[in-house]
Every structure is written in C-alpha cells, then in structure tokens.
Amino acid sequence: MVTTQFSGSAEDADISRADSLAREIFSDVANKWALLIIETLGERTLRFTELRGALEGISHKMLTQNLRMLERNGLLVREVHPTVPPRVEYTLTEPGQALRATVDLMCGWTRRYIGHIEESRRRFDA
Amino acid sequence: MVTTQFSGSAEDADISRADSLAREIFSDVANKWALLIIETLGERTLRFTELRGALEGISHKMLTQNLRMLERNGLLVREVHPTVPPRVEYTLTEPGQALRATVDLMCGWTRRYIGHIEESRRRFDA
DNA sequence: CTGGATCCAGTATGATACTG
C-alpha cells in the first residue's frame, strides 16, 4: 500500500512523500464513523439530520467533523440550498462511491464471520 | 450491514442483538492500526518486533492492545515458542485473510485516488 | 435546520520501568 517501496532511484523523496500522504489518507478514512457515513450516503443523498438519524449514536460534533473531512478529501460534496430554514445535502462523489464499494465488502465480511467471531470471543474470554 | 433490518417478526430481539454485535465488530476492526496490522500480517507470519518495525510509528502498547483484540476476535493466532529468549509469532486466520482482501481493496483505492484527493485538499484549503 | 465555538470529562496514547 501505504508501503509502496520501489526505492533506489533519485525520486526517493517523492516516493516517501507519496507514502506519507497515503498514510494520512488512510488514517482519515479508516475510522468507524467515516466508513459508516460513506456506507450510509452510498444509498442516496441525505441531509444533515437524516444522516444523523440513520447513523444512530453519532454526536452532532462528530458528524460535522467527519463530513468536513470527507468533503475536504473530495469523497462527498456539500450542497447548500439558500432557503430558510437552510437545507444542506450531502452526496458521494465518484471517489466516494468507489470507496463505498470496498466498505460494502467489509460489511459483507462482518455478516459472514459474525458467528465465527462471537464464538472466538467466548473462547478467548474464558 | 450493521443495519440489517428485516424486522417485523418475533425475532426482533435477536436481530437487534446481532446488529449491535456487528456494530461492535465493525468498531473494533475499522481503525487505522487494526487494518494496518491485518494488511502487514497478510503477507506472512511475523514476530512481535518484526511487526512493530514494519508498521513504523506504532507504539509498543498500541501494538499489544490491537494484537490482543484481533486475537480475541479470531482474526489472528498467537503462537508462543517456549524458548529463551521467547519467540512469539502472529499469523492471520482464514477470517483474517478474508478481511485482508477487503483491506487490500482499500489500499488499492488509496493508490488510485491519491492524486484526486491531494488536488481536492488543495482546493478546499483555499 | 445547520453548524460553529466552548467547556470539560473520559479515553487513548506514549514513555518508562519492571518481569519472565
């Protein structure tokens, strides 16, 4: 990944820069709420409050922070309708949709191994 | 996922229990270090110190914590060789390997969109 | 409705020292 490592040439500086950037992106994206937002927004465009309801358990602040972060990375777009009261909609971009595909797989993985894991935990906790 | 929701029947309790378990698993797994460990260990069995070297930036404590958590969930096995000095090896299980496949995709995603993202960030930060 | 700002508690994390 992340550890791309071809090295040896004169572009070492570029490579390590790209690596650290990849790390940074990975750290941004590889967190519970970010992935859950991507997953939820994958199905359809949602407003702030709708999203918050769908996520269940996320705080106002967390949602805002993560949305800003995802917007900054270009994974979603924020559309403000200048009405009153304001109406703001969040939509996944193409990169966001692409990421969503991988999140779907993780969700599928969870469903598939949930039994395994529950059993493993029982054994471990004993 | 996570939001499985068939509902309506008498097994609602079971379903919501499964959902909360799925949530829990997802929270465990969807974090930077856990995924990076899975990814690194995917290539081959490693010892504690090797793993720590490969990850670069992780503290002794964080590594231990995450390894315990992954072991508890049955994503990897911890093999202790009773020699002196001790030798402990960590290997991905089948569920672990399966998860690794999805992490690989995330890594691929990062590589593919790293340019997009860098550009998006520049625009956003202005 | 959306979201920024602030305050504060709880937790995560790192450094260090110690054991087998």
Added chain:
DNA sequence: CAGTATCATACTGGATCCAG
C-alpha cells in the same frame, strides 16, 4: 524478546449555547 503496569498527557468526543 515479549509483555505488563504505571503514570503523565494529549486528544477525542459529548453537552451546551449561540448564530445565520
């Protein structure tokens, strides 16, 4: 080498209040 325990600290995340 691997791992635990302890401690100090930074940071995260939640609650609340205010504004457009």
